[in-house]
Structure formats: C-alpha cells, structure tokens
Amino acid sequence: MPEPTVLTVLTTTDTPGKADALARGAVDAHLAACAQINGPVTSVYRWEGAIETAREWQVLLKTTTERYEALESWLVQTHDYDTPEIIATPVTRGSAAYLAWVAEETTA
Numbered sequence: 001m002p003e004p005t006v007l008t009v010l011t012t013t014d015t016p017g018k019a020d021a022l023a024r025g026a027v028d029a030h031l032a033a034c035a036q037i038n039g040p041v042t043s044v045y046r047w048e049g050a051i052e053t054a055r056e057w058q059v060l061l062k063t064t065t066e067r068y069e070a071l072e073s074w075l076v077q078t079h080d081y082d083t084p085e086i087i088a089t090p091v092t093r094g095s096a097a098y099l100a101w102v103a104e105e106t107t108a
Helices: 016-028 065-078 097-105
Strands: 006-013 032-049 050-062 087-090
Touching: 006 016, 006 065, 006 097, 016 032, 016 050, 016 065, 050 065, 050 097, 065 087
Parallel strands: none
Antiparallel strands: 006 050, 006 087, 032 050
C-alpha cells in the first residue's frame, strides 16, 4: 500500500500566542505531525472593500491527504478569523523517513 500524500497547510493569525495554540492543538489532535511558526509577517489584502495591512504569524502544518479534511474542519472551528487562510500544497518529494513519520504521527 503506498504512503499517503503529504501536504503542507498554511494558515495565519494575528498573535504569537494564537499561532502557538493552533500549532499545538493540531499536533496534539494528530491532525498534523508538526507545525512551524514564522513571523511576524506583513499581510496586505482587500477585506470588505478596503485595502488592509496587518501583522500576522504564519503556521505551516505538515499532514496527509487523509487527515486534511479533519484538519481544515478543526482550523475553521478553532480559528477566530471570519475567513481564515487555509491553503494546502502537496509535497512532491521528500525524505522517505520523514514522509513516513508524518503519516505515522497523523494516524487517528
């Protein structure tokens, strides 16, 4: 049976504490094998007709396609943004041992 496809899932939030809570919560629930927090970053976007600029922290989560739906659902429920950024990108190559570890850590 082939290994599950690994994804990196990006979300952002407005404080380091919220980023830590999202990262730890997803890992604790086995929705992500690990998470990395980067920031602050400056985000520029249009919201409700106005151009906004905000300081945010990025949370990059490693998961599998099998766990993506559960992770997305959890992020939507847990996140305090009306429309949180949730973007998944497939990992096309990687260390076999690392990819197997991601699959093992995200097994429900």
